[in-house]
Every structure is written in C-alpha cells, then in structure tokens.
Amino acid sequence: MPLNAATAAARLSSAPMMEWTDRHCRYLHRRLSRCTLLYTEMVTAAALVRGGALHLLDHSPEEHPVALQLGGSDPEELALAARVGAQAGYDEINLNCGCPSDRVQSGTFGAVLMTRPGLVADCVAAMRAAVDVDVTVKCRIGVDDQDPEVLLPEFLTRISEAGCNRVIIHARKAWLQGLSPKENRDVPPLDPDLVLRMKRTFPGMHISINGGIASLDAARGFLDAGLDGVMVGRAAYHQPADILCAADRLIFGATTPDTRVEDAARDMLPYIEAHLAQGGKLHQVTRHMLGLFAGRPGARGWRRALSEGATRPGAGPELVERALAEVAAFA
Incomplete structure (x- = not known):
C-alpha cells in the first residue's frame, strides 16, 4: 500500500479502544465502510519484542487500511516493535501518548509521555528510521497542571522535527492522579478550539481531532473548519451504523451507495x-x-x-x- 494511503484514510478514523477494537470488531467495521481508517487496540512494544506475542498482530487482509497502535517509551524497543508491525502488513504505526490508566503510567508510557516531549521525539525518530510506513502519534492536549497553550506547541514541534507528520489530538487533558480512565474520557473539558489553533500554527502537519464526537455531522464540521481528520471512538463502537454506513459518501466523496x-x-x-x-x-x-x-x-x-x-x-x-x-x- 502506498505510503500516503493511511493518511488519505485518516480523514475519518475509528479510535483504538482497549478490549473493543480487536480484529473481529475491525472486520465488522470494514463491512460498514470501505474507506475509514481502523486502529488496533494498543499493543505494548514489550509484548511483541520481549514477550513474543505476535498473535496480537493477527488481522485480516480485508481490514486495510489498518493501523497498529503501540505503547512504550523505549526508543529501541519501539523501533523493533514498529518493524515487526510493518512486516505484519500494517499501514501505519501509531504511538500512544494519551492513555491515562495506572498500568500504563507505571510503564512510563501513554499520557505520562506528554511530560517528556524529548523522549517522545526520540521514540518517533527511532520508529521512523525503522519502517517505511507512516509513524503517527495520538496524544492529549496536556496532563494535570500543564498549560496546554504552552505544552502542546512544544510537543508538536518536537515530534514534527523527529519525523512525525500526522498527529491525532484528544482535545482534553488527562488527569493522572484522582481520575479513573473512564472519568478521563468525560470529566476534563474538551477544548476543540485549541486543536483548531494548532492546525493554523502547524499548517504542514496532518492534524486529526478526537474526543466527544458523536455524529458524522460533527465530524464534517471539524473538517470544514480546517482540520485534516476526525477520529471517532465510543460512538463508532456503540452506534457503528450511524458513523460508518454513510461515511464513504459524506466524508470521502464516494459515489457508491451507502452500506445497508x-x-x-x-x-x-x-x-x-x-x-x-x-x-x-x-x-x-x-x-x-x-x-x-x-x-x-x-x-x-x-x-x-x-x-x-x-x-x-x-x-x-x-x-x-x-x-x-x-x-x-x-x-
């Protein structure tokens, strides 16, 4: 698949969600939309490199375009995992910098990486050097008491300089102490205007927005406002027909009939x-x-x-x- 195929599909994507977006879910979603970019659940780099859990990469050829999301913070280990993922046929390798769970924090990856943009840049550079497919990052606007207006531009600058040209921004902070992962999906307020400002600040980056998007109309609104892509999470899982059946026509301009x-x-x-x-x-x-x-x-x-x-x-x-x-x- 050409290098830019996943980028083209990223105009609309279905978010990586633990225990939900497994290969069976992705196969179903591909029956609903031919164009939408699909993501795996997060797979830790350690599971692939040290644990040899290559079964976690199982997927159907019919799932394409499909992206592998990795969790980790060791550049060398992530590079090896990215290479394994690319060899398995994934169209994109994505680094998770947004998950707020305690288990992820203890492994020094996920949202806690928002506090270490230099390390994220090192990880991106190592992954980028290891594979020919797209390397992307999914992040938050910040964590805890960070000022997103300061943090996010620095973060995007560092990963862009490291070779990441496409980022998915969950438009809310993650609170690493005091909120559960579930609460982190709802309690911190969304700030979509900040994401829109980042697109104006970084016009050369492909920027997608994630968080609280529950309809195709809302997705089209963000695209019309200038963003390059929209990622939909829980709505795509719980009401998949509402999000995906008309997506090829309304988001990608297909002339084929909507899926029944x-x-x-x-x-x-x-x-x-x-x-x-x-x-x-x-x-x-x-x-x-x-x-x-x-x-x-x-x-x-x-x-x-x-x-x-x-x-x-x-x-x-x-x-x-x-x-x-x-x-x-x-x-």
Missing part, C-alpha cells in the same frame, strides 16, 4: 463460520455487533437475541439470522 446495515450483518456470516471452524466462540464476534441497529425499531430484540444466545453451546451463524428477523419484524 442488514447487508453488513449478513456479510459477517461467512466470517463467523470460519471463526467457529478454527475453534473460536460465537460471542467473540457478535459482542461487537450488538449496537448495529442502535436507535432503530427492533434493536432491543436484536441485542437480546445475540446477547442471550451467543454463549449457548452449539450457537452458530443461524443465531444472527434469527436476530435479524427481530429487526425485520418492524420493517
């Missing part, structure tokens, strides 16, 4: 059959499908059929057909 969510659900049946044949469990796939019909008549019956039936012995693709019948009854 019923068709996307049925497109999952061969994938489910293959997963079961390899010894997988039905609920590993269908747990990501629960929100497909969110807001539509029959959504409750769809969710109930999947959530109650997917863990039963012998459950298979026919359960999805029965769940679809719950929706069709309201058509």
Whole structure:
C-alpha cells in the first residue's frame, strides 16, 4: 500500500479502544465502510519484542487500511516493535501518548509521555528510521497542571522535527492522579478550539481531532473548519451504523451507495463460520455487533437475541439470522 494511503484514510478514523477494537470488531467495521481508517487496540512494544506475542498482530487482509497502535517509551524497543508491525502488513504505526490508566503510567508510557516531549521525539525518530510506513502519534492536549497553550506547541514541534507528520489530538487533558480512565474520557473539558489553533500554527502537519464526537455531522464540521481528520471512538463502537454506513459518501466523496446495515450483518456470516471452524466462540464476534441497529425499531430484540444466545453451546451463524428477523419484524 502506498505510503500516503493511511493518511488519505485518516480523514475519518475509528479510535483504538482497549478490549473493543480487536480484529473481529475491525472486520465488522470494514463491512460498514470501505474507506475509514481502523486502529488496533494498543499493543505494548514489550509484548511483541520481549514477550513474543505476535498473535496480537493477527488481522485480516480485508481490514486495510489498518493501523497498529503501540505503547512504550523505549526508543529501541519501539523501533523493533514498529518493524515487526510493518512486516505484519500494517499501514501505519501509531504511538500512544494519551492513555491515562495506572498500568500504563507505571510503564512510563501513554499520557505520562506528554511530560517528556524529548523522549517522545526520540521514540518517533527511532520508529521512523525503522519502517517505511507512516509513524503517527495520538496524544492529549496536556496532563494535570500543564498549560496546554504552552505544552502542546512544544510537543508538536518536537515530534514534527523527529519525523512525525500526522498527529491525532484528544482535545482534553488527562488527569493522572484522582481520575479513573473512564472519568478521563468525560470529566476534563474538551477544548476543540485549541486543536483548531494548532492546525493554523502547524499548517504542514496532518492534524486529526478526537474526543466527544458523536455524529458524522460533527465530524464534517471539524473538517470544514480546517482540520485534516476526525477520529471517532465510543460512538463508532456503540452506534457503528450511524458513523460508518454513510461515511464513504459524506466524508470521502464516494459515489457508491451507502452500506445497508442488514447487508453488513449478513456479510459477517461467512466470517463467523470460519471463526467457529478454527475453534473460536460465537460471542467473540457478535459482542461487537450488538449496537448495529442502535436507535432503530427492533434493536432491543436484536441485542437480546445475540446477547442471550451467543454463549449457548452449539450457537452458530443461524443465531444472527434469527436476530435479524427481530429487526425485520418492524420493517
């Protein structure tokens, strides 16, 4: 895939989310949108380099364009992990500088790296030297008592000089002490105007915004305001059809018809059959499908059929057909 393919797809992306955006989720999301950039869950560089956990890189060729997010703070280890990720076929390697969890802080990576822009620059430079695919950073506007107006320009300058030309900015601070990871997604106020000012300050950088974006209309508003990309997190997971089914047309200018969510659900049946044949469990796939019909008549019956039936012995693709019948009854 050409070097700029992931950048083109980054006009709209689905955020990396631990325990959510696994390969089954990404395969589903690709059934809904052909163009949107998809991200893995965060994978630690140590797990790949020291732990040999290469199974964490498993993905389908149909997921492309797809990016691997790495966690870590050792430049040499991140470079090795980035090389492994690129060899596995990922279109982009992203460095996590935004996760506020205690476990991530104890490993000196994630949002705590916002306090060490020089180290982040060293990590980016090492990764950039190791791979030919895009190397990007996902960050916050700052942490704790930092002044984002001062910190963020310095941070962007350092990573840009190190070779990172694309950044995703979660437009709120992370509080490393006193707030849980869940609270860090909601409590600190969003400051999208700061992100817009950073685009004006760094016109040569590809800047995407993340945080609190819940509709395609909101995404288009940020693009119209001058940002290069929009990353959507929880809304893309809990209401994936609302975000992804029309994304190719409304965000990327495609002339093909919008995806019908019923068709996307049925497109999952061969994938489910293959997963079961390899010894997988039905609920590993269908747990990501629960929100497909969110807001539509029959959504409750769809969710109930999947959530109650997917863990039963012998459950298979026919359960999805029965769940679809719950929706069709309201058509």
